[in-house]
Amino acid sequence: MLRNIAAVLLDGVHPFELGVVCEVFGIDRSDEGLPVYDFAVVSAEGPALGTHVGGLTVSTPHGLERLEGADLIAVPAGDTYQSREYPPELLQALRRAVARGTRVLSVCSGVFLLGAAGLLDGRRCTAHWRHADVLARRFPRAVVEPDVLYVDEDPVITSAGTAAGIDACLHLVRKEQGPEVANRIARRMVVPPHRDGGQAQFVERPLPRSQCDTVAEVLVWMERHLDREVTVEQLAARAHMSPRTFARRFQQETGTTPYRWILRQRVLLAQELLERTDETMDTIAGRTGFGTAAALRHQFVRALGTTPAAYRRTFRGPEAA
Known part of the structure; x- marks a missing residue:
């Protein structure tokens, strides 16, 4: 079940990563027949928190007690999360939540809070590629996968930086409520409806090219003709490239192979x-x-x-x- 959702914040929270969680779960889209989540922002350090953007603060009336009934606890990224100490009562609340079946989902450096609570021990996880080495050193019992967008080790879901948090949130919606709901939320957000968790974090982008020298149009054609058997040679011809160049460009722009x-x-x-x-x-x-x-x-x-x-x-x- 995915109805009651809480985003837990600490001082120095990153507004974008918080916004990712709010955008997926905090907006009422009932006018389109989409689920409405009981969403709340929870503070672990007082009613008003600073952010890593100077002059911007976040205030909320909700404390840690709001986590008790949550189906999902989301942990956005924040400044110094890699090295800071966390409130013991917050760590205990997270451990209790997972023990009773609540899912937890981290965005970028929010994974360090999950590690501090012992929730990464023996589990696969990921973070922004810049933090992967630090994460592995600080939590040696975690199985860190540094190159992927997100890892679902139910009930612990971890994601890489920034937009990968969107992918992880939509993955969970898709898993719990089906692809139609996830696709319609993605369409409202104007983001890709699905990127595999195993897709590479770093997608190479060559120097700007002319509009015709791209695989984007081929992707659209492929999606509309999934019932057809196609070869790399045929796809390359549609893109006006050699098969070798097309395969290389496809990998660079999507992080995976055509197959x-x-x-x-x-x-x-x-x-x-x-x-x-x-x-x-x-x-x-x-x-x-x-x-x-x-x-x-x-x-x-x-x-x-x-x-x-x-x-x-x-x-x-x-x-x-």
């Missing part, structure tokens, strides 16, 4: 069709480019760890499967 990109988009489309339609597995396999129900099942299990039928039951009830 992995289209495979993930096909799984996402299959999720949507399983949630919203009564189409058979064979039909969905055809529409998504997997060809057969067996191939759909194989790739679905590899990507999500569950079968298409089980996924449909989760979102539409036993009778739908």
